[in-house]
Amino acid sequence: MSQQIPPYRYYKWVVYPRGTFSWSYIQVADFKFYLNGVLQTTFATVTNPGGSNPGSQGPQNLQDNIVTTSWFDYNGWSQNPSTLIFTFPTALKFNGYSWWTACDTEYVSYRQPTFWYLYGSSDNVTYRLLHSAWLPYNTPVVNYDMAYQVLNFYGPPVLTTTTASSITDTSAIAGGQITGQGVDSIIVYGICWSTSPGPTVALKTKTTRDGFGVGPFTETITGLLPNTTYYYRAYATNTRTTSYGSEKSFTTTSGSAILQTAAISGITETEAQSGGTITVLGGSNVTEYGIVYSETQNPTTTSGIVVSTSGTVSIVPFSYTSSLGSLTYGKTYYVRAYAINSSGVRYGQEIKFMTKDTPNTSVEGVISDPPIVDIPYYDPTISARVTSAFYKSVISDPISMRAVVWSDVNTTPTLSDNVRYI
Numbered sequence: 001m002s003q004q005i006p007p008y009r010y011y012k013w014v015v016y017p018r019g020t021f022s023w024s025y026i027q028v029a030d031f032k033f034y035l036n037g038v039l040q041t042t043f044a045t046v047t048n049p050g051g052s053n054p055g056s057q058g059p060q061n062l063q064d065n066i067v068t069t070s071w072f073d074y075n076g077w078s079q080n081p082s083t084l085i086f087t088f089p090t091a092l093k094f095n096g097y098s099w100w101t102a103c104d105t106e107y108v109s110y111r112q113p114t115f116w117y118l119y120g121s122s123d124n125v126t127y128r129l130l131h132s133a134w135l136p137y138n139t140p141v142v143n144y145d146m147a148y149q150v151l152n153f154y155g156p157p158v159l160t161t162t163t164a165s166s167i168t169d170t171s172a173i174a175g176g177q178i179t180g181q182g183v184d185s186i187i188v189y190g191i192c193w194s195t196s197p198g199p200t201v202a203l204k205t206k207t208t209r210d211g212f213g214v215g216p217f218t219e220t221i222t223g224l225l226p227n228t229t230y231y232y233r234a235y236a237t238n239t240r241t242t243s244y245g246s247e248k249s250f251t252t253t254s255g256s257a258i259l260q261t262a263a264i265s266g267i268t269e270t271e272a273q274s275g276g277t278i279t280v281l282g283g284s285n286v287t288e289y290g291i292v293y294s295e296t297q298n299p300t301t302t303s304g305i306v307v308s309t310s311g312t313v314s315i316v317p318f319s320y321t322s323s324l325g326s327l328t329y330g331k332t333y334y335v336r337a338y339a340i341n342s343s344g345v346r347y348g349q350e351i352k353f354m355t356k357d358t359p360n361t362s363v364e365g366v367i368s369d370p371p372i373v374d375i376p377y378y379d380p381t382i383s384a385r386v387t388s389a390f391y392k393s394v395i396s397d398p399i400s401m402r403a404v405v406w407s408d409v410n411t412t413p414t415l416s417d418n419v420r421y422i
Contacts, residue, residue, distance in 0.1 A: 006093070006120070007091035007092055007093045008091055008092070008094075008120035008121055008122055009087065009088050009090060009091040009092070009121070009122060009124075010085060010086070010087055010088075010120070010121040010122070010123075010124045010127075011033075011044075011085070011086040011088075011094070011118065011119065011120055011121075011130075012083060012084070012085050012086075012118070012119040012120075012121065012127055013031075013083070013084040013085075013086070013116060013117070013118050013119075014081050014082070014083050014116060014117045014119070015028075015081060015082050015083075015084070015115075015116040015117075016081045016082075016115050016116065028084075028099050028100070028101065029099070029100045029101065030099065030100040031046075031084075031086075031097070031098075031099045031100075032097060032098050032099070033086075033092075033094040033096070033097050034094060034095070034096030034097060034098070034151055035092075035093055035094055035095060035096070036095065036096075036151075036152075037096065037151045037152075040092065040094065042088060042089065042092060044086040044087055044088045045086075045087045046084055046085070046086055046087075047084070047085045047087070048082070048083065048084055048085075049083055049085065085124070087124070091122065095151070095152050095153055095154040095155075096149070096150055096151035096152060096153060097118065097131075097149075097150065097153075098146060098148060098149035098150075099146075099147060099148055100146050100147060101147045115132065115133065115214055115215065116132065116133060117129060117131070117132045118130045118131045118132070118153070129185060130153060130154065131150065131153035131154075131180060131181070132180070132181050132214050133148060133150065133179060133180055133214055150180060153180060156238070156240065156241045156242070156243040157178060157180060157181050157186055157189075157236035157237070157238055157241075157242075157243040158178070158179045158180035158181075158243065159176050159177060159178040159179060159180075159189075159234050159235075159236050159243060159244075159245045160176055160177050160179070160234065160245045160246060161174070161175075161176050161232070161233050161234040161244075161245030161246050161247070161248050162174060162175045162176055162177065162216070162218075162234070163248060164221075164232070164248065164250040167250050167251075167252060167253065168252065168253055169224070169226040169227075169252050169253045169254065169255035169256060169282065169283065169343065170222065170223065170224050170225070170226065170252065170255075171220060171221060171222045171223075171224060172220075172221045172224065172230075172250055172252070173218055173219070173220055173221070174191050174193075174218070174219060174221055174232055174234075174248075174250075175191065175216065175217050175218035175219055175234065176189075176191070176216070176217060176234025176235075176236075176245045177215065177216040177217070177234075177245075178214045178215060178216075178217070178236050179214060180214065181214060181236070181238055185211055185238060185239070186211050186236050186237065186238050187210070187211050187237055187238060187239060188208055188209065188210060188211065188236075188237045189208075189209055189211075189217065189234070189235060189236040189237065190206055190207035190208045190209055190219055190234075190235060191206060191207050191219045191221060191232055191233070191234055191235070192205065192206035192207075192232065192233055192235055193205050193206070193221060193230050193231060193232035193233075194230065194231055194232075195228060195229065195230060195231070196231065197231045197247065198231070198247065199231055199232060199233055199247075200235075200244075201235055201237070201242055205223075206235075207219040207220075207221070217234075224252050225252065226252055226253065226254055226255025226282060226283045226343075227251070227252060227253070227254040227255060227283050228251065228252050229249055229250070229251045230249060230250060230251075230252070231247055231248070231249045232247070232248060232249070232250075233245050233246070233247050233248070253283070253343055254282065254283025254284060254342060254343050255280075255282035255283035255284075255341075255343055256282045256283075256339075256341060256343045256344055256345070256346035257278055257280060257281055257282045257286050257339040257340075257341050257346045258278070258279050258280035258282070258346065259276045259277060259278040259279060259280075259289075259337050259338075259339050259346065259347075259348045260276060260277045260279065260337065260348045260349065261274060261275075261276050261291070261335060261336055261337040261348035261349050261350070261351050262274050262275040262276055262277065262319070262321070262337065263351065264335065264351055264353040267353060267354075267355060267356060268355065268356055269327070269329035269330075269355055269356045269357070270325070270326065270327045270328070270329065270355065271323065271324060271325055271327060272323075272324045272327065272333075272353065272355065273321060273322070273323050273324065274291050274293075274321075274322055274324065274335050274337070274351065275291065275319065275320045275321040275322045275337065276289065276290075276291065276319070276320060276322075276337025276338075276339070276348050277317050277318065277319040277320075277337075278313055278316050278317065278318045278319075278339050279316055279317050280316060281313065281314070281316055281341065282341050282343055282346070283341065283342065283343055284341045284342040284343070285312050285313060285314045285341060286312070286313035286318075286339045286340065286341050287310065287311075287312060287313075287340055287341060287342075288308055288309070288310050288311075288339070288340040289308070289309055289311075289313065289320060289337070289338065289339040289340070290306060290307045290308035290309050290320075290322050290337070290338060291306075291307050291322040291324070291335055291336065291337050291338065292304035292305065292306050292307075292335070292336055292338055292347075293305050293307075293324055293333050293334060293335040293336075294333065294334055295331060295332065295333060295334070296334065297334050297350065298334070298336075298350060299334055299335070299336055299350075300345075300347070301338060301345055304336075305324075307322040307323065307324065309322075313339070327355045328355065329355050329356060329357055330354070330355060330356075330357040331354065331355050332352060332353070332354045333352070333353055333354070333355070334350055334351070334352050335350070335351045335352075335353070336348055336349070336350050336351070405417050405418060405419050406418045
């Protein structure tokens with residue numbers, strides 16, 4: 001049973017507009033108060049501290065039962081809220097209210113509140129939060145229509161549960177929307193879930209966030225089991241009670257394998273070895289495994305070079321070795337192990353390595369028909385030595401550089417002596 005609201009003489013409505021737009025005011029018409037769903041007919045004096053009423057449309061338009069008149073009540077941007085204060089002749093009890101918009105049709109997207117707070121006070125000094133609410137940005141409120149009504153705000157929080165998305169074998173995203181926090185501020189909110197219907201906050205399987213007003217929220221649910229149905233609800237707790245949104249459910253996927261990429265070994269100029277260890281099968285046996293590698297990061301079975309093995313893996317852990325071939329010397333490569341089951345492909349962590357750079361290799365020989373070169377102090381037709389001392393390839397490749405070298409002191413001249421490249 002909800003507690004009856006205390007009687008207050010002063011009620012303050014603090015409202016925020018839709019955003020930082022060029023219009024510096026909002027339009028509200030025919031503001032009404034209710035007690036247990038019954039419209040109260042006692043009129044209040046309405047003031048707008050610090051505000052203005054363009055067009056000389058005064059506060060009386062909030063109470064004249066004519067929605068085509070309006071009180072313009074906003075003098076700033078969204079971070080500077082507008083305030084209405086309703087002063088009644090005596091203290092009165094209310095637990096509901098409604099308001100209409102008197103927007104000009106062409107400005108309907110601008111001159112409506114986004115969220116607001118209603119407070120009560122006995123002395124116009126100390127105010128107590130009674131209710132807060134939120135109007136979605138794209139709510140289609142037409143001109144001269146009721147924009148909002150709540151008939152029992154002095155109670156528990158009001159919220160809904162949203163449909164889960166991004167469902168995997170071990171996680172999902174879910175959330176809710178708090179449309180009313182009740183008379184007291186919300187102190188904690190989140191999502192609770194279970195493999196049985198009717199999850200509550202008494203379970204350990206829940207997310208928790210500190211106090212929140214009104215509006216949407218999302219949570220990531222983790223630590224789930226593959227191929228399992230979960231029931232979940234959004235919840236919000238104020239200082240008095242906990243409320244739940246509607247119960248929904250989702251089923252996790254059957255599950256991908258989990259594996260680790262093996263360290264790189266046996267690195268040469270053109271080859272290396274890696275592999276992987278499958279530690280979890282997931283929802284079904286692995287039917288293909290191997291490695292993928294590339295000169296770019298995050299190689300996949302469609303973007304990288306694949307070294308695959310087809311075969312059923314039904315027992316874990318399962319380790320395997322794969323060879324990387326046709327590599328280029330001095331290049332950086334990225335490698336990931338992979339495994340495929342009925343849920344799809346899963347990759348291990350990425351490992352980066354570089355192939356060896358071929359060590360300096362010399363190939364020498366005597367030119368049988370030496371070229372004519374300008375060698376100071378020596379006969380240009382002498383025999384010369386051919387060398388590729390900085391040859392950057394395997395020894396079986398063709399010689400990539402030739403030179404004539406000479407020395408007046410060294411009987412076996414090298415590139416450290418006089419050189420003429422040919």
